[in-house]
Amino acid sequence: MSLAPHYSVEILERIDDIPPEAWEELGTPGSLALAPSFWRVLERAGLEGFSYRYALMRDDGGKPRAFWGVYTVTTDIAIFAPEPLRKVLEFIRRRFPSFLKWNLLECGTPITIVSPPITQSSGVPRASLVAALARSLREEARRRRSLLIVIRDFEHNAEAFREDLAVHGYHWIEGLPNTYLEIPWKDPQAYRDAMRSYYRSKLNKYRRRVESSGIRVERKEDFADLADILCAQWREVHENAKEFQREVLTPAFYREFSRALGPDSWVLLFHRGEELVAHALMMRDGPMIRWLYVGRSRAQNDGIYLYIATKVVDTAIELGAERLEMGLTTYDVKMDLGAEAVPIHMALRARWGWMNPFVGLGYRLLNAVPKPGKRPVFKQQAAEETP
Numbered sequence: 491m492s493l494a495p496h497y498s499v500e501i502l503e504r505i506d507d508i509p510p511e512a513w514e515e516l517g518t519p520g521s522l523a524l525a526p527s528f529w530r531v532l533e534r535a536g537l538e539g540f541s542y543r544y545a546l547m548r549d550d551g552g553k554p555r556a557f558w559g560v561y562t563v564t565t566d567i568a569i570f571a572p573e574p575l576r577k578v579l580e581f582i583r584r585r586f587p588s589f590l591k592w593n594l595l596e597c598g599t600p601i602t603i604v605s606p607p608i609t610q611s612s613g614v615p616r617a618s619l620v621a622a623l624a625r626s627l628r629e630e631a632r633r634r635r636s637l638l639i640v641i642r643d644f645e646h647n648a649e650a651f652r653e654d655l656a657v658h659g660y661h662w663i664e665g666l667p668n669t670y671l672e673i674p675w676k677d678p679q680a681y682r683d684a685m686r687s688y689y690r691s692k693l694n695k696y697r698r699r700v701e702s703s704g705i706r707v708e709r710k711e712d713f714a715d716l717a718d719i720l721c722a723q724w725r726e727v728h729e730n731a732k733e734f735q736r737e738v739l740t741p742a743f744y745r746e747f748s749r750a751l752g753p754d755s756w757v758l759l760f761h762r763g764e765e766l767v768a769h770a771l772m773m774r775d776g777p778m779i780r781w782l783y784v785g786r787s788r789a790q791n792d793g794i795y796l797y798i799a800t801k802v803v804d805t806a807i808e809l810g811a812e813r814l815e816m817g818l819t820t821y822d823v824k825m826d827l828g829a830e831a832v833p834i835h836m837a838l839r840a841r842w843g844w845m846n847p848f849v850g851l852g853y854r855l856l857n858a859v860p861k862p863g864k865r866p867v868f869k870q871q872a873a874e875e876t877p
Contacts, residue, residue, distance in 0.1 A: 499545050652835075677807060
Protein backbone atom coordinates (compact mmCIF):
# COMPACT_ATOMS: atom_id res chain seq x y z
CA MET A 491 0.00 0.00 0.00
CA SER A 492 1.47 3.36 -1.05
CA LEU A 493 1.60 6.11 1.54
CA ALA A 494 -0.07 9.45 0.88
CA PRO A 495 2.52 12.11 -0.03
CA HIS A 496 3.58 14.58 2.64
CA TYR A 497 3.92 18.25 1.85
CA SER A 498 5.54 21.04 3.82
CA VAL A 499 4.51 24.69 3.52
CA GLU A 500 6.89 27.62 3.83
CA ILE A 501 5.44 31.08 4.51
CA LEU A 502 7.37 33.96 2.91
CA GLU A 503 7.01 37.68 3.52
CA ARG A 504 7.74 38.99 0.03
CA ILE A 505 6.75 37.65 -3.37
CA ASP A 506 10.36 37.99 -4.53
CA ASP A 507 11.43 35.65 -1.72
CA ILE A 508 10.11 32.86 -3.93
CA PRO A 509 13.05 31.89 -6.16
CA PRO A 510 12.60 32.06 -9.96
CA GLU A 511 13.29 28.35 -10.29
CA ALA A 512 10.26 27.63 -8.08
CA TRP A 513 8.01 29.39 -10.58
CA GLU A 514 9.62 27.38 -13.37
CA GLU A 515 8.86 24.15 -11.48
CA LEU A 516 5.24 25.18 -10.92
CA GLY A 517 4.76 26.01 -14.59
CA THR A 518 2.45 28.61 -16.09
CA PRO A 519 -0.35 29.54 -13.67
CA GLY A 520 -3.92 29.18 -14.84
CA SER A 521 -4.43 32.92 -14.50
CA LEU A 522 -2.30 36.06 -14.71
CA ALA A 523 -3.77 36.92 -11.31
CA LEU A 524 -1.73 34.05 -9.81
CA ALA A 525 1.54 35.10 -11.48
CA PRO A 526 4.33 36.80 -9.51
CA SER A 527 3.98 39.99 -11.57
CA PHE A 528 0.40 40.40 -10.38
CA TRP A 529 1.30 39.83 -6.71
CA ARG A 530 4.12 42.38 -7.01
CA VAL A 531 1.51 44.94 -8.04
CA LEU A 532 -0.57 44.21 -4.94
CA GLU A 533 2.46 44.17 -2.65
CA ARG A 534 3.78 47.51 -3.91
CA ALA A 535 0.37 49.15 -4.19
CA GLY A 536 -0.18 49.30 -0.43
CA LEU A 537 -3.93 48.63 -0.52
CA GLU A 538 -5.30 49.99 2.73
CA GLY A 539 -5.65 47.38 5.47
CA PHE A 540 -4.08 44.45 3.59
CA SER A 541 -1.02 42.54 4.83
CA TYR A 542 0.31 39.77 2.55
CA ARG A 543 2.19 36.52 2.94
CA TYR A 544 3.00 33.87 0.33
CA ALA A 545 2.87 30.10 0.74
CA LEU A 546 5.13 27.73 -1.17
CA MET A 547 4.29 24.05 -0.79
CA ARG A 548 7.07 21.50 -1.35
CA ASP A 549 7.10 17.72 -1.50
CA ASP A 550 9.41 15.41 0.50
CA GLY A 551 12.18 16.00 -2.01
CA GLY A 552 11.96 19.79 -1.66
CA LYS A 553 10.38 20.26 -5.07
CA PRO A 554 7.85 23.15 -5.29
CA ARG A 555 4.37 21.76 -5.93
CA ALA A 556 1.91 24.60 -5.16
CA PHE A 557 1.63 28.31 -4.39
CA TRP A 558 -1.08 30.47 -2.85
CA GLY A 559 -1.29 33.98 -1.49
CA VAL A 560 -2.71 34.86 1.92
CA TYR A 561 -3.50 38.19 3.51
CA THR A 562 -5.19 39.66 6.52
CA VAL A 563 -7.86 42.32 6.20
CA THR A 564 -10.51 43.74 8.50
CA THR A 565 -13.85 42.90 6.91
CA ASP A 566 -17.49 43.51 7.70
CA ILE A 567 -18.81 39.97 8.16
CA ALA A 568 -22.31 41.28 7.39
CA ILE A 569 -21.05 42.72 4.13
CA PHE A 570 -24.07 41.44 2.14
CA ALA A 571 -26.65 42.26 4.82
CA PRO A 572 -30.20 42.95 3.60
CA GLU A 573 -31.36 46.56 3.80
CA PRO A 574 -33.32 46.32 7.11
CA LEU A 575 -30.36 44.68 8.87
CA ARG A 576 -27.95 47.16 7.31
CA LYS A 577 -29.88 50.05 8.83
CA VAL A 578 -29.71 48.40 12.25
CA LEU A 579 -25.96 47.91 11.86
CA GLU A 580 -25.49 51.54 10.81
CA PHE A 581 -27.26 52.64 13.98
CA ILE A 582 -25.14 50.37 16.20
CA ARG A 583 -21.91 51.44 14.50
CA ARG A 584 -22.49 55.07 15.32
CA ARG A 585 -21.59 54.06 18.85
CA PHE A 586 -19.45 50.99 18.14
CA PRO A 587 -17.75 51.51 14.73
CA SER A 588 -16.05 48.09 14.73
CA PHE A 589 -19.17 46.04 15.48
CA LEU A 590 -19.07 42.80 13.38
CA LYS A 591 -15.90 43.98 11.63
CA TRP A 592 -13.36 41.24 12.21
CA ASN A 593 -9.77 40.51 11.27
CA LEU A 594 -9.91 37.78 8.62
CA LEU A 595 -7.20 35.64 7.13
CA GLU A 596 -8.00 35.09 3.47
CA CYS A 597 -6.50 32.86 0.83
CA GLY A 598 -7.06 34.06 -2.71
CA THR A 599 -6.65 37.28 -4.64
CA PRO A 600 -8.19 40.43 -3.16
CA ILE A 601 -9.17 42.24 -6.36
CA THR A 602 -10.47 39.67 -8.82
CA ILE A 603 -11.93 36.17 -9.10
CA VAL A 604 -9.52 33.26 -9.58
CA SER A 605 -10.98 29.78 -9.26
CA PRO A 606 -9.45 27.85 -7.58
CA PRO A 607 -7.12 30.36 -5.90
CA ILE A 608 -4.05 28.09 -6.06
CA THR A 609 -1.23 27.46 -8.54
CA GLN A 610 -0.16 23.82 -8.49
CA SER A 611 1.95 21.48 -10.57
CA SER A 612 0.41 18.37 -12.05
CA GLY A 613 0.17 15.15 -10.09
CA VAL A 614 -0.65 16.64 -6.68
CA PRO A 615 -3.56 14.73 -5.08
CA ARG A 616 -6.29 17.23 -4.24
CA ALA A 617 -6.97 15.78 -0.79
CA SER A 618 -3.27 16.10 0.13
CA LEU A 619 -3.12 19.63 -1.24
CA VAL A 620 -6.18 20.67 0.76
CA ALA A 621 -4.80 19.05 3.93
CA ALA A 622 -1.57 21.05 3.61
CA LEU A 623 -3.52 24.21 2.79
CA ALA A 624 -5.87 23.81 5.77
CA ARG A 625 -3.03 23.08 8.19
CA SER A 626 -1.00 26.05 6.97
CA LEU A 627 -3.94 28.47 7.14
CA ARG A 628 -4.82 27.54 10.73
CA GLU A 629 -1.21 28.03 11.79
CA GLU A 630 -1.05 31.40 10.05
CA ALA A 631 -4.40 32.43 11.57
CA ARG A 632 -2.98 31.71 15.04
CA ARG A 633 0.11 33.77 14.31
CA ARG A 634 -1.95 36.69 13.04
CA ARG A 635 -4.74 36.30 15.60
CA SER A 636 -7.37 36.11 12.87
CA LEU A 637 -10.71 34.82 14.10
CA LEU A 638 -12.00 33.61 10.72
CA ILE A 639 -10.30 31.93 7.77
CA VAL A 640 -11.69 32.40 4.24
CA ILE A 641 -10.59 30.64 1.06
CA ARG A 642 -11.95 32.46 -1.98
CA ASP A 643 -13.20 32.14 -4.68
CA PHE A 644 -14.68 28.94 -6.13
CA GLU A 645 -16.76 28.79 -9.30
CA HIS A 646 -18.38 25.64 -10.69
CA ASN A 647 -15.02 24.42 -12.05
CA ALA A 648 -13.76 24.06 -8.46
CA GLU A 649 -16.79 22.37 -6.90
CA ALA A 650 -14.65 19.27 -6.27
CA PHE A 651 -12.81 21.14 -3.51
CA ARG A 652 -15.98 21.31 -1.44
CA GLU A 653 -15.85 17.80 0.05
CA ASP A 654 -12.12 17.93 0.76
CA LEU A 655 -12.47 21.28 2.56
CA ALA A 656 -15.44 20.00 4.56
CA VAL A 657 -13.16 17.30 6.03
CA HIS A 658 -11.18 20.15 7.60
CA GLY A 659 -14.21 21.95 9.00
CA TYR A 660 -14.84 24.46 6.22
CA HIS A 661 -18.36 25.69 5.46
CA TRP A 662 -19.27 26.19 1.78
CA ILE A 663 -20.71 29.72 1.65
CA GLU A 664 -22.31 31.52 -1.26
CA GLY A 665 -20.87 34.92 -2.15
CA LEU A 666 -21.85 37.60 -4.63
CA PRO A 667 -22.16 36.12 -8.13
CA ASN A 668 -19.66 37.09 -10.78
CA THR A 669 -20.75 38.10 -14.30
CA TYR A 670 -19.37 36.98 -17.65
CA LEU A 671 -20.15 37.68 -21.27
CA GLU A 672 -19.20 34.98 -23.75
CA ILE A 673 -17.98 36.58 -27.00
CA PRO A 674 -18.67 34.80 -30.31
CA TRP A 675 -18.97 38.01 -32.38
CA LYS A 676 -16.35 39.31 -34.80
CA ASP A 677 -17.08 43.01 -34.18
CA PRO A 678 -19.27 45.28 -31.97
CA GLN A 679 -21.86 45.75 -34.72
CA ALA A 680 -22.40 41.98 -34.96
CA TYR A 681 -22.89 41.97 -31.17
CA ARG A 682 -25.59 44.65 -31.36
CA ASP A 683 -27.24 42.99 -34.38
CA ALA A 684 -27.52 39.76 -32.34
CA MET A 685 -29.57 41.55 -29.65
CA ARG A 686 -33.32 41.55 -29.41
CA SER A 687 -34.82 44.89 -30.36
CA TYR A 688 -35.76 45.93 -26.79
CA TYR A 689 -32.21 45.59 -25.47
CA ARG A 690 -30.61 46.99 -28.63
CA SER A 691 -32.83 50.09 -28.64
CA LYS A 692 -32.13 50.68 -24.93
CA LEU A 693 -28.40 50.45 -25.54
CA ASN A 694 -28.56 52.74 -28.58
CA LYS A 695 -30.65 55.32 -26.72
CA TYR A 696 -28.09 55.73 -23.97
CA ARG A 697 -25.23 55.65 -26.47
CA ARG A 698 -26.74 58.52 -28.50
CA ARG A 699 -27.55 60.52 -25.37
CA VAL A 700 -24.06 60.28 -23.95
CA GLU A 701 -22.23 60.82 -27.23
CA SER A 702 -24.37 63.89 -27.99
CA SER A 703 -23.05 65.40 -24.75
CA GLY A 704 -19.55 65.42 -26.22
CA ILE A 705 -18.08 62.29 -24.68
CA ARG A 706 -15.13 60.72 -26.50
CA VAL A 707 -13.28 57.53 -25.57
CA GLU A 708 -9.55 56.77 -25.58
CA ARG A 709 -7.81 53.46 -24.82
CA LYS A 710 -4.50 54.02 -23.05
CA GLU A 711 -2.00 51.31 -22.12
CA ASP A 712 0.57 53.44 -20.29
CA PHE A 713 -1.45 55.20 -17.61
CA ALA A 714 1.01 55.39 -14.71
CA ASP A 715 1.15 59.19 -15.05
CA LEU A 716 -2.62 59.37 -14.44
CA ALA A 717 -2.52 57.29 -11.23
CA ASP A 718 -3.54 60.11 -8.89
CA ILE A 719 -6.58 61.24 -10.88
CA LEU A 720 -7.68 57.67 -11.65
CA CYS A 721 -7.55 56.74 -7.98
CA ALA A 722 -9.48 59.90 -7.04
CA GLN A 723 -12.17 58.92 -9.57
CA TRP A 724 -12.33 55.40 -8.18
CA ARG A 725 -12.72 56.76 -4.64
CA GLU A 726 -15.59 58.98 -5.79
CA VAL A 727 -17.47 55.88 -6.95
CA HIS A 728 -16.41 53.81 -3.94
CA GLU A 729 -17.53 56.36 -1.37
CA ASN A 730 -20.94 56.75 -3.02
CA ALA A 731 -21.56 53.05 -3.63
CA LYS A 732 -24.56 51.45 -1.93
CA GLU A 733 -23.46 47.92 -2.73
CA PHE A 734 -20.47 45.72 -1.88
CA GLN A 735 -17.39 47.66 -0.73
CA ARG A 736 -14.13 46.20 0.50
CA GLU A 737 -10.65 46.99 -0.80
CA VAL A 738 -9.52 50.62 -0.86
CA LEU A 739 -7.26 51.39 -3.81
CA THR A 740 -4.28 53.75 -3.81
CA PRO A 741 -2.57 55.79 -6.54
CA ALA A 742 0.32 53.33 -6.26
CA PHE A 743 -2.04 50.55 -7.31
CA TYR A 744 -2.82 52.20 -10.64
CA ARG A 745 0.83 53.15 -11.13
CA GLU A 746 2.16 49.66 -10.45
CA PHE A 747 -0.63 47.99 -12.42
CA SER A 748 0.36 49.91 -15.54
CA ARG A 749 4.10 49.44 -15.12
CA ALA A 750 4.09 45.76 -14.16
CA LEU A 751 1.45 44.41 -16.55
CA GLY A 752 2.35 46.59 -19.53
CA PRO A 753 0.21 45.88 -22.63
CA ASP A 754 -1.87 43.35 -20.67
CA SER A 755 -3.49 46.28 -18.83
CA TRP A 756 -5.13 49.47 -20.00
CA VAL A 757 -7.72 52.08 -19.13
CA LEU A 758 -10.60 53.38 -21.18
CA LEU A 759 -10.62 57.14 -20.65
CA PHE A 760 -13.86 59.06 -21.11
CA HIS A 761 -13.35 62.73 -21.94
CA ARG A 762 -15.83 65.56 -22.22
CA GLY A 763 -13.97 68.39 -23.86
CA GLU A 764 -10.68 68.71 -21.99
CA GLU A 765 -12.04 67.08 -18.82
CA LEU A 766 -11.43 63.43 -17.95
CA VAL A 767 -14.83 62.45 -16.52
CA ALA A 768 -14.54 58.67 -16.09
CA HIS A 769 -12.42 55.60 -16.66
CA ALA A 770 -12.60 51.79 -16.74
CA LEU A 771 -9.60 49.64 -15.74
CA MET A 772 -9.17 46.40 -17.71
CA MET A 773 -6.65 43.59 -18.07
CA ARG A 774 -6.05 40.67 -20.39
CA ASP A 775 -5.83 37.25 -18.75
CA GLY A 776 -5.18 34.69 -21.47
CA PRO A 777 -8.27 34.42 -23.73
CA MET A 778 -10.32 36.40 -21.21
CA ILE A 779 -10.45 40.13 -20.54
CA ARG A 780 -11.30 41.32 -17.03
CA TRP A 781 -13.07 44.60 -16.23
CA LEU A 782 -11.79 45.45 -12.76
CA TYR A 783 -12.79 48.97 -11.71
CA VAL A 784 -14.62 52.09 -12.79
CA GLY A 785 -14.14 55.69 -11.69
CA ARG A 786 -16.04 58.94 -12.13
CA SER A 787 -15.10 62.56 -11.51
CA ARG A 788 -18.61 63.00 -10.06
CA ALA A 789 -20.88 60.15 -9.04
CA GLN A 790 -24.30 60.80 -10.56
CA ASN A 791 -27.12 58.97 -12.31
CA ASP A 792 -26.69 60.28 -15.84
CA GLY A 793 -26.43 57.14 -17.99
CA ILE A 794 -22.66 57.26 -18.34
CA TYR A 795 -22.16 54.02 -16.41
CA LEU A 796 -24.17 52.06 -19.00
CA TYR A 797 -22.18 53.77 -21.73
CA ILE A 798 -18.91 52.81 -20.00
CA ALA A 799 -20.12 49.21 -19.81
CA THR A 800 -20.98 49.13 -23.54
CA LYS A 801 -17.52 50.47 -24.39
CA VAL A 802 -15.94 47.81 -22.19
CA VAL A 803 -17.86 45.18 -24.18
CA ASP A 804 -16.90 46.78 -27.51
CA THR A 805 -13.23 46.82 -26.49
CA ALA A 806 -13.24 43.16 -25.47
CA ILE A 807 -14.78 42.20 -28.83
CA GLU A 808 -12.34 44.36 -30.81
CA LEU A 809 -9.36 42.83 -28.99
CA GLY A 810 -10.50 39.30 -29.81
CA ALA A 811 -11.34 38.11 -26.30
CA GLU A 812 -13.30 34.89 -25.96
CA ARG A 813 -14.82 35.94 -22.66
CA LEU A 814 -15.31 39.15 -20.68
CA GLU A 815 -15.42 39.13 -16.90
CA MET A 816 -17.65 42.03 -15.81
CA GLY A 817 -17.36 41.57 -12.06
CA LEU A 818 -19.64 41.88 -9.05
CA THR A 819 -22.64 44.19 -8.40
CA THR A 820 -24.54 46.53 -10.80
CA TYR A 821 -26.19 43.40 -12.17
CA ASP A 822 -29.06 45.11 -14.01
CA VAL A 823 -26.71 46.97 -16.35
CA LYS A 824 -24.53 43.94 -17.03
CA MET A 825 -27.43 41.55 -17.55
CA ASP A 826 -29.01 43.98 -20.02
CA LEU A 827 -25.79 43.76 -22.04
CA GLY A 828 -26.03 39.96 -22.19
CA ALA A 829 -23.84 38.93 -19.26
CA GLU A 830 -24.70 35.86 -17.22
CA ALA A 831 -24.36 35.59 -13.45
CA VAL A 832 -22.10 32.77 -12.22
CA PRO A 833 -22.39 31.59 -8.59
CA ILE A 834 -19.33 32.14 -6.43
CA HIS A 835 -18.58 30.20 -3.25
CA MET A 836 -16.12 30.68 -0.44
CA ALA A 837 -14.84 28.22 2.14
CA LEU A 838 -15.14 29.60 5.67
CA ARG A 839 -14.15 28.35 9.10
CA ALA A 840 -13.31 29.74 12.53
CA ARG A 841 -9.84 29.41 13.97
CA TRP A 842 -11.33 28.07 17.21
CA GLY A 843 -12.85 24.61 16.96
CA TRP A 844 -15.62 25.27 19.50
CA MET A 845 -16.84 28.27 17.52
CA ASN A 846 -16.66 26.73 14.06
CA PRO A 847 -20.02 24.86 14.03
CA PHE A 848 -21.86 28.19 14.37
CA VAL A 849 -19.93 30.09 11.71
CA GLY A 850 -21.75 28.86 8.61
CA LEU A 851 -25.24 29.45 9.99
CA GLY A 852 -24.27 32.83 11.45
CA TYR A 853 -22.85 34.05 8.17
CA ARG A 854 -25.93 32.95 6.22
CA LEU A 855 -28.26 34.70 8.68
CA LEU A 856 -26.33 37.97 8.41
CA ASN A 857 -25.99 38.03 4.63
CA ALA A 858 -28.43 37.91 1.74
CA VAL A 859 -26.83 37.20 -1.64
CA PRO A 860 -28.63 38.44 -4.80
CA LYS A 861 -29.53 35.88 -7.44
CA PRO A 862 -29.91 37.76 -10.74
CA GLY A 863 -31.75 35.74 -13.36
CA LYS A 864 -30.69 35.20 -16.93
CA ARG A 865 -32.21 37.61 -19.46
CA PRO A 866 -33.09 36.73 -23.08
CA VAL A 867 -30.94 39.53 -24.53
CA PHE A 868 -30.01 37.80 -27.78
CA LYS A 869 -32.33 36.62 -30.56
CA GLN A 870 -30.94 33.08 -30.73
CA GLN A 871 -31.13 32.79 -26.95
CA ALA A 872 -34.78 33.87 -26.94
CA ALA A 873 -35.61 31.42 -29.71
CA GLU A 874 -34.00 28.52 -27.83
CA GLU A 875 -35.98 29.33 -24.69
CA THR A 876 -39.34 29.54 -26.50
CA PRO A 877 -41.30 26.29 -25.99
